[in-house]
Amino acid sequence: MRNDPRGARVGRDEGEVRAPARGEVYYSEDPRDVGWVRENIPCQTACPAGTNIPGYIRAIIEKQYGGSYEINREANVLPGILGRICSRPCEDVCRHGWPGNGEPVNICHLKRAASDLKSAGHRITESLYTPSGKTVAIVGAGPAGIAAAHDLSLLGHDVTMFERERDPGGMLSYGIPEFRLPREILKVELHNALRLGVELKTGVAVGTGEGEVALSRLLADFDAVLLSTGCMAAIPLPLRGETGGQGEDPVRTTPGVEYGLDFLVEHHRGEKKTVGRRVAVVGAGFTALDCARVARRLGAEEITIHIRTTEKYIPVTKDEIFEAKREGAKIVGLRSPVGLVTDESGALTGVRFVQNRLGGWREGGRRQAIAIEGSEFVEPCDTLLVAIGQKTVNDYLDVELELDRWGNAQVGEGGMTSVEGLFAAGDYVSGAATVIEAVGHGRQVALGLDTWLMGRVRRKEVVRIEPVEGPLRERAFDFIPRQEMPTAALAERFQEPDREVETGLGEDLAFEEAKRCYLCNLKYEIDVDNCIYCRACIEVAPKNCIKLVEGVEIKADGTYGELAEAHEWDHVEAIWIDNNECIRCGACFMVCPTRCISISRNEIVVRDV
Ligand SMILES: Cc1cc2nc3c(=O)[nH]c(=O)nc-3n(C[C@H](O)[C@H](O)[C@H](O)COP(=O)(O)OP(=O)(O)OC[C@H]3O[C@@H](n4cnc5c(N)ncnc54)[C@H](O)[C@@H]3O)c2cc1C
Numbered sequence: 313m314r315n316d317p318r319g320a321r322v323g324r325d326e327g328e329v330r331a332p333a334r335g336e337v338y339y340s341e342d343p344r345d346v347g348w349v350r351e352n353i354p355c356q357t358a359c360p361a362g363t364n365i366p367g368y369i370r371a372i373i374e375k376q377y378g379g380s381y382e383i384n385r386e387a388n389v390l391p392g393i394l395g396r397i398c399s400r401p402c403e404d405v406c407r408h409g410w411p412g413n414g415e416p417v418n419i420c421h422l423k424r425a426a427s428d429l430k431s432a433g434h435r436i437t438e439s440l441y442t443p444s445g446k447t448v449a450i451v452g453a454g455p456a457g458i459a460a461a462h463d464l465s466l467l468g469h470d471v472t473m474f475e476r477e478r479d480p481g482g483m484l485s486y487g488i489p490e491f492r493l494p495r496e497i498l499k500v501e502l503h504n505a506l507r508l509g510v511e512l513k514t515g516v517a518v519g520t521g522e523g524e525v526a527l528s529r530l531l532a533d534f535d536a537v538l539l540s541t542g543c544m545a546a547i548p549l550p551l552r553g554e555t556g557g558q559g560e561d562p563v564r565t566t567p568g569v570e571y572g573l574d575f576l577v578e579h580h581r582g583e584k585k586t587v588g589r590r591v592a593v594v595g596a597g598f599t600a601l602d603c604a605r606v607a608r609r610l611g612a613e614e615i616t617i618h619i620r621t622t623e624k625y626i627p628v629t630k631d632e633i634f635e636a637k638r639e640g641a642k643i644v645g646l647r648s649p650v651g652l653v654t655d656e657s658g659a660l661t662g663v664r665f666v667q668n669r670l671g672g673w674r675e676g677g678r679r680q681a682i683a684i685e686g687s688e689f690v691e692p693c694d695t696l697l698v699a700i701g702q703k704t705v706n707d708y709l710d711v712e713l714e715l716d717r718w719g720n721a722q723v724g725e726g727g728m729t730s731v732e733g734l735f736a737a738g739d740y741v742s743g744a745a746t747v748i749e750a751v752g753h754g755r756q757v758a759l760g761l762d763t764w765l766m767g768r769v770r771r772k773e774v775v776r777i778e779p780v781e782g783p784l785r786e787r788a789f790d791f792i793p794r795q796e797m798p799t800a801a802l803a804e805r806f807q808e809p810d811r812e813v814e815t816g817l818g819e820d821l822a823f824e825e826a827k828r829c830y831l832c833n834l835k836y837e838i839d840v841d842n843c844i845y846c847r848a849c850i851e852v853a854p855k856n857c858i859k860l861v862e863g864v865e866i867k868a869d870g871t872y873g874e875l876a877e878a879h880e881w882d883h884v885e886a887i888w889i890d891n892n893e894c895i896r897c898g899a900c901f902m903v904c905p906t907r908c909i910s911i912s913r914n915e916i917v918v919r920d921v
Pocket residue numbers: 397398399451452453454455456457474475476477480481482483484487488516517518519540541542543544573576598599602708737738739740744745746747748750
């Protein structure tokens with residue numbers, strides 16, 4: 313029996329939290345254990361697919377690349393793809409990036425390293441459920457639809473996908489350029505995701521036009537239908553066009569001007585796209601940056617990305633901005649386009665902008681841009697690519713669906729829309745987001761759809777707790793600098809436009825980077841009944857991580873309440889490791905004379921109910 317200074321008892325009796333015997337692995341559904349994982353592994357909590365990041369990083373240290381790949385794949389289905397183009401919300405919150413700890417771990421590129429370094433003959437192992445006899449139609453084979461199709465087929469359902477393009481992948485195939493995501497990697501991972509018997513019908517659009525399959529038909533023919541049709545339309549820019557008639561969109565009617573999304577999709581369909589010598593791009597997301605980099609490879613000499621606010625608020629990874637600039641793109645802030653300037657033939661010669669200043673904060677941590685009156689100016693250019701956002705398209709529906717004011721599908725718990733048996737996932741629900749959000753949502757909705765089809769919950773998350781014999785890390789690892797991704801030389805990129813820019817970490821860099829991870833899934837605890845309060849651990853601790861306390865409150869959800877630190881000996885009731893401060897260096901464990909510090913590995917796993 314051990315005293316948990318947080319007030320909870322530790323043992324096997326009812327109401328007690330946990331009591332792993334030495335070496336014993338056990339599974340816990342206690343909300344406090346689940347809460348501990350959510351609170352203490354910030355990277356995993358931030359990952360929309362809940363990827364077990366310390367788990368796969370530890371496998372890289374052990375050079376178990378195939379195992380590392382599988383840990384990833386279990387959560388996010390497409391590790392080789394995401395290891396290249398993920399938006400990396402995990403890195404924003406990584407404990408290694410917290411003040412005083414240095415830079416975040418290069419989590420994303422380690423994911424890619426596991427994928428690159430696994431053996432060529434690596435075999436995927438998945439245990440399939442018995443056939444359920446249920447049929448599901450999925451409309452749209454982007455990352456959300458693919459992730460859902462994978463999980464639903466694994467759960468034994470008969471899945472048919474309808475995709476209007478020639479190839480599956482959605483924006484992975486038709487938006488993101490090959491120099492960021494090689495198509496061979498894409499092909500293999502999409503194939504593996506669908507290999508459990510999903511029937512993929514490409515070149516088949518769901519809609520109301522001739523030769524298209526009606527959604528109402530699918531609802532009649534299948535037990536359930538999932539819409540994952542993404543955000544397929546560019547958000548129009550309200551320009552004062554010097555050409556085009558009343559009501560026409562000058563972006564569509566002026567030679568030399570087009571929407572960035574259409575430009576990229578057509579380019580990836582194999583259409584021949586051309587750009588002028590001077591290219592202006594308007595917008596600040598992935599599409600805008602990809603337009604600039606593709607334009608550079610199509611021969612543009614001067615490329616300027618014009619943004620409303622400033623570079624600080626561009627919602628793409630720092631690497632994307634860095635590489636776009638290295639390839640010659642200029643980013644200029646605080647301006648909004650208001651009109652086009654054309655010559656006598658109607659062709660574009662420039663864009664009229666208004667100067668902005670920064671205003672208040674908007675939702676999502678960005679700033680407002682406020683136009684400055686009388687500040688208009690013209691930037692000359694030959695091509696303008698407009699990439700200010702994407703939205704859903706709903707004219708393919710022949711059933712009435714509740715949509716929000718932006719045209720996104722409204723879903724309830726489990727991902728069901730306002731129509732019984734019709735589910736929706738990915739960008740079609742969230743609005744334009746990211747690949748990992750689409751994958752995470754696709755998986756979550758697949759689980760909701762399965763519950764609805766089967767009339768009961770079949771899988772749920774529990775915490776796997778495994779005692780660990782030693783720290784698994786060394787203090788010296790804390791001083792290793794972040795290992796950055798090597799890239800191809802500029803000349804090579806332009807000679808071979810589809811050549812992958814990021815060349816991979818390789819075994820040595822991956823090993824060095826993996827060692828940096830604190831392995832936040834390791835929980836350090838002090839058995840206060842055996843502690844002699846010698847303070848040896850406090851003396852060696854690199855941070856204010858071990859505290860003498862009057863008491864600590866642990867809430868029902870596993871989070872900690874106010875910590876009452878004791879500053880005088882007669883107030884000390886316990887000694888406690890603050891896992892928020894702990895960087896898992898192992899120093900305390902090594903010096904403790906009574907071996908009363910224990911370490912356990914805590915991981916969320918999915919189990920059958
Ligand atoms: C140029 C560009 C670059 C991007 N770069 C990144 C990046 O680096 N990292 C990142 O995380 N995110 C990036 N994104 C965002 C990311 O690609 C999307 O958030 C993600 O693809 C959304 O997945 P989804 O499955 O919801 O939709 P989509 O990927 O859009 O897939 C929807 C699919 O539905 C199909 N479809 C639509 N209507 C029909 C119909 N009526 N019948 C049949 N099929 C239909 C479409 O053809 C498409 O294949 C980028 C987006 C773009 C446009």
